[in-house]
Amino acid sequence: MYKKNKISTLLFATAISLSLMACESESISEGENDNSVKPTKTVVTKASNRTATDLPHYLERDVQEEVFYFVMPDRFNNGDTDNDLGSKTQPISAGGLDKTNKGMFHGGDIQGLKDKLPYLKELGVSAIWLTPILRNQAMQAGSSGYHGYWVLDFTEIDPHLGSNDDLKDLIDSAHNENIKIYFDIITNHTADVIKYTQCHGEDGLQWLVETDKGCPFKSVAQLAAGDKYTTVIPKGQEQLKTPAWLNETKYYHNQGDSFWQGESSKRGDFAGLDDVDTNNPEVVKGMIDIFKNLITEFKPDGFRIDTVKHVNTEFWAEFSPALVKHAQDAGIKNFFMFGEVYSFSSKELSEYTTDGNMQSVLDFAFQSAMTQSLIEQKGTKILATLFASDGDYLDHDSNANQLMNFTGNHDMGRFAYMLQQSEFNYNEEQMVKRSLLAHAMTYFMRGVPIIYYGDEQGFVGDGGDQASRQDMMPSLVASYNDDDLLVTDATTADDNFDTEHPIYRRFAQYADIFYQYPALRRGEQKTVFQADDNAIFAITRTLTADNATKSGKQKMLIAFNTSDKVAKANIELNGESYQLVSGDSVLESSNSGLLSIEMPALSFAIYQQQ
Numbered sequence: 001m002y003k004k005n006k007i008s009t010l011l012f013a014t015a016i017s018l019s020l021m022a023c024e025s026e027s028i029s030e031g032e033n034d035n036s037v038k039p040t041k042t043v044v045t046k047a048s049n050r051t052a053t054d055l056p057h058y059l060e061r062d063v064q065e066e067v068f069y070f071v072m073p074d075r076f077n078n079g080d081t082d083n084d085l086g087s088k089t090q091p092i093s094a095g096g097l098d099k100t101n102k103g104m105f106h107g108g109d110i111q112g113l114k115d116k117l118p119y120l121k122e123l124g125v126s127a128i129w130l131t132p133i134l135r136n137q138a139m140q141a142g143s144s145g146y147h148g149y150w151v152l153d154f155t156e157i158d159p160h161l162g163s164n165d166d167l168k169d170l171i172d173s174a175h176n177e178n179i180k181i182y183f184d185i186i187t188n189h190t191a192d193v194i195k196y197t198q199c200h201g202e203d204g205l206q207w208l209v210e211t212d213k214g215c216p217f218k219s220v221a222q223l224a225a226g227d228k229y230t231t232v233i234p235k236g237q238e239q240l241k242t243p244a245w246l247n248e249t250k251y252y253h254n255q256g257d258s259f260w261q262g263e264s265s266k267r268g269d270f271a272g273l274d275d276v277d278t279n280n281p282e283v284v285k286g287m288i289d290i291f292k293n294l295i296t297e298f299k300p301d302g303f304r305i306d307t308v309k310h311v312n313t314e315f316w317a318e319f320s321p322a323l324v325k326h327a328q329d330a331g332i333k334n335f336f337m338f339g340e341v342y343s344f345s346s347k348e349l350s351e352y353t354t355d356g357n358m359q360s361v362l363d364f365a366f367q368s369a370m371t372q373s374l375i376e377q378k379g380t381k382i383l384a385t386l387f388a389s390d391g392d393y394l395d396h397d398s399n400a401n402q403l404m405n406f407t408g409n410h411d412m413g414r415f416a417y418m419l420q421q422s423e424f425n426y427n428e429e430q431m432v433k434r435s436l437l438a439h440a441m442t443y444f445m446r447g448v449p450i451i452y453y454g455d456e457q458g459f460v461g462d463g464g465d466q467a468s469r470q471d472m473m474p475s476l477v478a479s480y481n482d483d484d485l486l487v488t489d490a491t492t493a494d495d496n497f498d499t500e501h502p503i504y505r506r507f508a509q510y511a512d513i514f515y516q517y518p519a520l521r522r523g524e525q526k527t528v529f530q531a532d533d534n535a536i537f538a539i540t541r542t543l544t545a546d547n548a549t550k551s552g553k554q555k556m557l558i559a560f561n562t563s564d565k566v567a568k569a570n571i572e573l574n575g576e577s578y579q580l581v582s583g584d585s586v587l588e589s590s591n592s593g594l595l596s597i598e599m600p601a602l603s604f605a606i607y608q609q610q
Contacts, residue, residue: 049122051511052178053121053178061180061334063334063338065126066448067451067515068125068128068129068404068449069120069450072410073112073113073133073161074106075470076116076453076471077112077113077115078107078108079109079110079115080109080111080166083162086158087135093137093152093158095139096144096145096160098144099475099476100477104144105138109160109166110133110157120179121179123456124514126178127180127182128179129182130181130182130183131147132149132186133184134154134157134158135153136149136151137192140191149306151190152190153242154294155242164297167298182302183300184303185305187276187287187291187305188270189269189270189273189276191240192273193234193241194232195231195234196215198229199229202232203234203235204232204233204234205234214257214272217256217257217259217263217264217268223255228254243290246286251277251280253275254275266312278312284315284318288323291323296326299330300332301334301335302336304362305337305339305340308339309341313352316356316358318357320359323335338359338362339352339356340361342364343364343365344365344367346392346393349361349365354395354398359402360402361404362450363405365386366403369385370407371418373537377424380535405443405450406452407438407455408455409452410468411464413461414452414454414460415438416458416486419435433602436506439507439510441560443510443511444514445558455503456503456504457472457488457497457503458486458487458501459492460486473495480492487501487502513581513582516581517554519542525539528572535563536568537560537562538559540555541555542554554608555609557578557608558606558607559597559599559605562602566599566600568596570594571595572594573594577610579608579610580607584600585605586598
């Protein structure tokens with residue numbers, strides 16, 4: 001249902017240059033000093049894009065081989081309307097369905113996700129990351145737990161999404177397609193059940209605080225001086241949580257609400273949610289056991305871990321290795337975990353992959369650098385500075401190639417929305433080009449690419465949080481349906497699983513390129529061109545012979561033009577010869593011994609060393 005307009009025509013006209021099996025290749029070396037030399041061109045027959053079927057077996061692949069798709073099941077596809085109202089036996093996990101309200105359940109489920117595995121496979125996805133799927137408190141403070149972050153039961157799938165057997169069926173079905181499944185897990189907090197008499201009254205059902213900033217946080221020093229909250233659990237809610245030990249208030253910090261700074265950041269209740277006392281050795285053991293059991297029962301391929309920086313680092317240092325070892329002992333030898341550390345500082349992010357023994361984190365610093373370069377037009381130095389710190393991540397089980405790259409998400413909003421809000425007033429064509437270039441960076445710079453669901457259909461949104469959690473299935477939310485989606489006449493009121501959407505096709509081509517060249521997945525990255533007065537940013541990705549993956553030596557040159565104008569650059573590449581394998585650019589030798597590249601506006605080009 002895409003538009004037959006200038007933008008879609010532009011995307012399709014350049015599609016052939018992105019396809020590895022149908023590009024006109026050009027090669028030139030520094031030994032050729034005649035600037036008028038024409039590149040050698042070779043036309044190759046088109047083949048279909050590579051998918052998960054073409055990859056090594058899912059148990060044999062490590063995370064650097066994957067293309068991720070991050071999806072919120074409730075907003076994706078409704079495959080079983082019988083579970084729309086949640087539990088039929090547990091009122092605390094029932095109800096909350098209102099398809100017109102962006103803060104309520106909309107009916108998407110595990111069966112709906114299973115039904116769309118062919119759609120995801122054709123997109124080039126090899127790993128699916130689900131928002132939390134464990135049983136939630138359905139309603140809380142006038143909103144619902146459609147997002148999954150209000151967990152009550154750590155052993156059961158939320159009935160709005162299906163059953164434990166449905167989840168096992170999804171995992172088996174995905175594995176049959178050679179696609180991995182990752183769970184989103186939470187150790188920082190549970191649903192909001194514990195109350196404080198000073199804030200909520202003796203019955204726990206009142207609100208006695210005169211401000212809207214929550215129950216004031218009490219520091220450890222205040223607790224030591226006897227200034228403590230008195231906990232209360234409302235009548236009838238004493239045994240809501242599973243496993244049973246989570247119902248005991250002694251296993252929580254009980255210090256009031258976090259204000260996101262200092263001590264409160266790690267010990268305060270996250271927006272009222274019950275903050276688990278991860279400083280307690282019994283809690284550490286209990287949490288390890290909870291997630292060991294999930295691995296044993298469901299055999300997922302890995303975990304994304306929520307709110308990592310709000311938990312003490314010592315907890316992660318014990319928790320992470322224990323789960324990885326358990327999974328490996330269970331036959332999931334490439335089990336992988338990455339954390340959400342909401343920080344734009346490489347120094348803070350790397351603390352959790354080193355001191356915290358976590359294998360990886362979502363690279364918020366990379367997302368910020370892309371935003372500054374492609375949306376705020378602050379140049380490319382921010383990218384070079386970011387990558388110069390990649391060594392901070394290196395230890396026995398982590399490196400920068402394992403960082404998780406993304407353009408936007410369910411909290412901060414979509415990259416397209418950020419473009420729309422820019423002071424530069426980008427038109428639709430500029431938004432499309434800048435968004436595509438940002439996604440190309442996630443695929444071809446170091447790290448693992450993540451697609452946020454709906455980006456492949458041109459979703460934009462009105463902000464972060466609920467405003468960025470649109471329905472892929474036909475939506476009834478007015479504030480979603482009034483959005484002008486990119487490169488399509490469709491709205492979110494339509495079914496948005498269009499495999500002919502130009503952005504969907506482009507992402508599939510990106511995956512094809514990514515899978516074709518091992519150096520784009522595993523190669524060591526080096527910045528080879530950056531200048532404050534030039535919009536081109538260029539890197540090499542170098543892979544030495546890798547017996548583990550049967551890959552030979554390979555070196556790629558990848559250049560990005562971050563400007564809306566044609567740009568040129570002279571790059572020193574030590575006499576190496578390169579051949580264009582994807583993109584639209586001209587690479588020529590110069591009399592000074594440099595390689596000169598000319599690139600169209602907002603484009604990228606990939607060359608392979610010959």
